[in-house]
Amino acid sequence: MRKHVFYLISVLVAILELILFFWALGNGTPLPFVAGLFLGIAVIYLSRLYVEEIIEDERVQKIREKTAYSTLQISWIALLAFSLWMIIEGSAGRFNPELRRLGIFGIGLFMVNAGMVIVFILLFFYYRKQYGE
Amino acid sequence: MKNRIKVYRAMHDLTQEALASRIGVTRQTIQAIETGKYDPSLSLAWKIACYFHTTIEDIFNLTCPEEPGE
Numbered sequence: 001m002r003k004h005v006f007y008l009i010s011v012l013v014a015i016l017e018l019i020l021f022f023w024a025l026g027n028g029t030p031l032p033f034v035a036g037l038f039l040g041i042a043v044i045y046l047s048r049l050y051v052e053e054i055i056e057d058e059r060v061q062k063i064r065e066k067t068a069y070s071t072l073q074i075s076w077i078a079l080l081a082f083s084l085w086m087i088i089e090g091s092a093g094r095f096n097p098e099l100r101r102l103g104i105f106g107i108g109l110f111m112v113n114a115g116m117v118i119v120f121i122l123l124f125f126y127y128r129k130q131y132g133e
Numbered sequence: 134m135k136n137r138i139k140v141y142r143a144m145h146d147l148t149q150e151a152l153a154s155r156i157g158v159t160r161q162t163i164q165a166i167e168t169g170k171y172d173p174s175l176s177l178a179w180k181i182a183c184y185f186h187t188t189i190e191d192i193f194n195l196t197c198p199e200e201p202g203e
């Protein structure tokens with residue numbers, strides 16, 4: 001498969017996902033969209049395997065690794081600050097249900113952030129073992 | 134890292150695109166190596182050297198880093 005065909009498939013999948021998203025939004029049913037999202041990702045992943053031209057080499061991988069790590073670091077800091085801000089804001093209004101909900105959401109966001117850190121540490125140890133330790 | 138890939142390409146009458154496809158990387162990677170913006174891995178340097186039937190040292194300018202205090 002040519003590189004251009006792969007890009008065309010990717011764009012088509014993206015358009016279909018967008019249509020499905022708005023359809024799900026109008027109907028209030030998230031399940032078809034989530035299923036379609038996984039299917040779309042699978043289609044892109046599988047079609048990528050059949051591309052004959054080179055679209056990824058060690059330099060692209062290195063760029064991706066550095067970009068991913070920097071994005072993760074920025075996301076951690078931003079999420080942590082945002083979640084703590086919501087927790088503090090929420091704790092100020094114990095008797096206000098709106099602010100209370102904000103605080104609970106902040107705690108949830110903080111837990112997601114902590115989960116990301118745990119996944120990172122587990123993967124770090126996994127790859128450290130894989131690359132000789 | 135300075136290198137002589139451009140010289141070897143000229144000797145073999147190869148474009149960046151042609152060399153890239155023969156050693157399995159993108160044209161942008163060859164360009165980045167030639168301009169010194171990207172240092173290739175040992176295996177890629179080996180592939181390039183093998184393709185031109187020469188040694189890594191002949192293509193890449195490998196000098197030992199100076200130790201502090203020297």
